[in-house]
Amino acid sequence: MKFNAKTFAAFIFSSFLMISSFSSASAERMTRAVADWTGGMVTCEVAEQILEQELGYKIDSIVFPSGTGLWEAIADGSDIQFGCESWPSYAEADDVMINMPLKYDGKVVKEYSGDGSIEAYTTGIIGSSDYFVPKYFVDANPDFKDWTDLNKYKDQFATPETGSKGRLIGCAVAGWNCHDQKRLDLLGIDFEAVELGTEVAALAEAQAAYARKEPFLLYFWTPHWFQGAFEMVGVNLPANVDCPTYTEAENWKDCGTDAWPATGWAKDYTMNYMNPAVFAKPENAAAKAFFSKMKLSNDDQAIMINEIDKNGRDIVEVVQEWKDNNKDQWINWLP
Amino acid sequence: MTFLNNTINKVSNSSYYRFLLPILIFVAFALSIYLSIQSEEKSVFPELATDAFTFTAWINAGEDYLKDHYKWITRLVASYVKLGYYGFEDFLLDSSWLFVAALMIIPAFMVGGLKLAILFTFGIYFWGAVDMWEPAMESMALMSLSVLLSVIVGVFFGVLSSQSDRFESFLKPFLDTMQVMPAFVYLIPAMFFFGIGAAPAILATMIYSMPPIIRLTNLGIRQVPNETIETAVSFGSSKTQTLFKIQIPLALPSIMMGVNQTIMMALALIVLATFIGAQGLGAEIWIAIRKLDVGFAMEGGLCVLFMAIMLDRFSKALSAETKTLPSESQKFHLLPQDWDIYPMAKIFEKPLDIIHSIIEMTFKIVVGLVAYLSNKIVSIINADYGETISRFLNNHFYFFSGILILYSISLYDSIGPGIGQFPESWALSIREPIQSSVQWLTINPTFIAFTKGIRYYVTIYLMRPLDTYLTFMPWWYVMSAFVIISWISVGVRFAAVTALLLLFIAACNIWTQAMITLSSVMIAVFFCFIIGVPIGILASYSKRFQSINEVILDAMQTLPYFCYLIPVLMFFGGGVVSALIATIIYSIPPIIRLTVLGLSQVSVTYSEVSKSFGGTTLQTLGKIKFPLAVPSLVMGFNQTVMMAFAMQIVTPLIGGKGLGKEVFAGLARSDTGRALAAGIGICLLAIIIDRISLAYTKKQRDALGL
CATH class of the missing domain: 1.10.3720.10 (MetI-like)
Incomplete structure (x- = not known):
């Protein structure tokens, strides 16, 4: 190969690219992942507007389905630097990648001892999960009080696939570690949990059943847009009690009917999560301080979710309106 | 080996073969059902082997x-x-x-x-x-x-x-x-x-x-x-x-x-x-x-x-090659050329042809003018160059007038008043009607009763029995069945390859999932066959039906499957039945296409001969056309199987099971090895079936002398 000016230029150019690709995460420009559910979008939009309008950052967004790969991409840090509103019960990666206590209101709510490739702070949104039935079912069957009555009505919940048992539209993704079937068995509920693979699939089936006014039992969580659009009633599973031996390492040894997974879920202190190296830079100290203070309330988020999903308004507009009217809240989140 | 080959050849040549083969197949089938029923639990590969073969760990380390x-x-x-x-x-x-x-x-x-x-x-x-x-x-x-x-x-x-x-x-x-x-x-x-x-x-x-x-x-x-x-x-x-x-x-x-x-x-x-x-x-x-x-x-x-x-x-x-038309026929711009027997079509096309010629003339004149000017200018320096440039421009008048148009648009945009956004007044929205028709179908009692019926029968009488049959049958039996089939249809070498590939699947400890995938694919292909072949036959007889059919098939193949996964699920409920229907929608086009192709490729002479001997349309179809179209049908079957396998990776999104779900489970835990093993499993099954059916097509073609 002749070593002429062209190859030399190409060489210079590629080494420049190489260096720039390593350092692209610098400056006050950051990229966030757009969550693919409305609640997450709202939380992220709130963060983005405050970072941009009050703290002078420039935030780009990338649509990125939650779950696989997102945590790894943030840990890598060159393309995405932070993501919003992860739910600890469902995040697979949090135990592996976070190495710090998660604090809410100054109190430690969860200890992590992962490899420290991700840093996380609570968003203020507290999620709760349960099994739900539609309100019209409860109205039609006033005897139905809570989960203990499910067996009485199981015929109404049966489908061709489940035979004589009732059908629970369970946790959609195995990775969420819901252990639905185990819970049903332990609690003696004669239902079969189906795992539909994606949240969309579970909600689509629920929505169709709701439109037909059929009874259905659905696992889901609040705050969620589904809650605003459809009237659902929780079955009040027993309060959460931890079972230390119910892990893969201990070969899923259960603690009987008094503890997880025979109970409901723990409260989910949702978190914003980010790349530690990027946020350790002095120019990003303001952003880091903001995230450690942010505390959006469930009620505020629910109002915004409703505006967006029920009234079909634009998310940027809705969040801007909230921000203009609630200065007394977010002023406390600034560094 | 040669001995075995000879025996096989001898057996297949002898007259016993005709009787022996069905009996053998029947016995093998009966035995498989017996084995499947009497086994207590799902068949698993010996733990000794699966524990030693830590493919997933190797991949992750790599x-x-x-x-x-x-x-x-x-x-x-x-x-x-x-x-x-x-x-x-x-x-x-x-x-x-x-x-x-x-x-x-x-x-x-x-x-x-x-x-x-x-x-x-x-x-x-x-x-x-x-x-x-x-x-x-x-x-x-x-x-x-x-x-x-x-x-x-x-x-x-x-x-x-x-x-x-x-x-x-x-x-x-x-x-x-x-x-x-x-x-x-x-x-x-x-x-x-x-x-x-x-x-x-x-x-x-x-x-x-x-x-x-x-x-x-x-x-x-x-x-x-x-x-x-x-x-x-x-x-x-x-x-x-x-x-x-x-x-x-x-x-x-x-x-x-x-x-x-x-x-x-x-x-x-x-x-x-x-x-x-x-x-x-x-x-x-x-x-x-x-x-x-x-x-x-x-x-x-x-x-x-x-x-x-x-x-x-x-x-x-x-x-495409440009076809030269006979000089007396009129050139059609919009309608199919073979419609020029209809006078109405000619009347419709006339103004179009005139517009076309006017546009062409304008382009020619404008470019001609430019060519003339550049010829004059360049000729001052060198007359030959000017001539060449002018000829080049004139020969590519479409190209250069295109450039002129693009140039004037960008000129207008930058110097003139500007073009701006796509005009909002042109907006069009079809989401409401689509949404409301899906909604209407979702609550329509007759339609839902129909979908529930399908859901019930398919689950109880097809999917569950076949799943149980395949997963409970001992692995070594399934494996030997596959190996024997590939031996007979392809050859010894491929039989050995098949054995190796299947052993890989078993050793990765995904045998049960592989069998469920196989069963889903079999059922989907079965439905594709009984729905697709009649449609193909109809289309091969009616040109109009075929042209509508083509459009629908195009749409089915290129519409992103996300779009129809959710409506299917709303109608059929989440789970394996929805997965099956989505698979059918995606993988039915090839079998229809190749049925049409196979039937219409049968030379007209054969059908003529059959008719002249007094064969009815049905007889001609059943006795002449269909047998001759078999290679094409098998080809279609082969492609449908491939697409059904490809779809197995998507159906877990709406409740499908098997290897596809295993891939998602692996990915959800960032376990590339696990996902890859399952993905390879799908590939291997697909490749084995592909080779077998291709070899079968070849034999059929040779036998028919095609």
């Missing part, structure tokens, strides 16, 4: 090693690709929409005439009208770059493999795997190496869409007649000269066909690439689906569909 040591190389590649992508995307997004539209419509007009230009105009209008201009441009940029790179790399490998038989056979298994391997399996690892967004999306798309261009380039070059090459050699051409001056130009039609297929496949993957952060139409569809907004998703899906049809027709028109 991935980590590569990530730690060679990531900088992949990142460098990615940064170049990204640079190209952003350049292209910025160009498309920064140019005014009218400029981009003209940039696409003018070539369409040049290549495909008025018909293609109208199609392009409509498609482009649709992108703007449903407010998806930007995502459409992003997808367009993503796609153009991946197709461009695929073609460059693909032609290179195609030419290489056409030059060496050894290289060709070395490449073949890789190409097979690239086509059947579920894209999800490498999408996520691609992200670790190439970052997120456009770069890994383009590279993953290349993996998926390159095989057709490599194969067809290779095929095209190999099909160049020997005489032509010998002539070239005898005139003193070197090997390189023969290749570049004779073989590649002659192989161009075949290469163009490969480009066409590459475009189609790239488009299918562009939508999936949303999962690694690629922007564009796929992201819009995914967000809409997350909100269960079927109407919105369908609009996005239609944008993709139009893009696919436009590019498909364009690349086909590019490679």
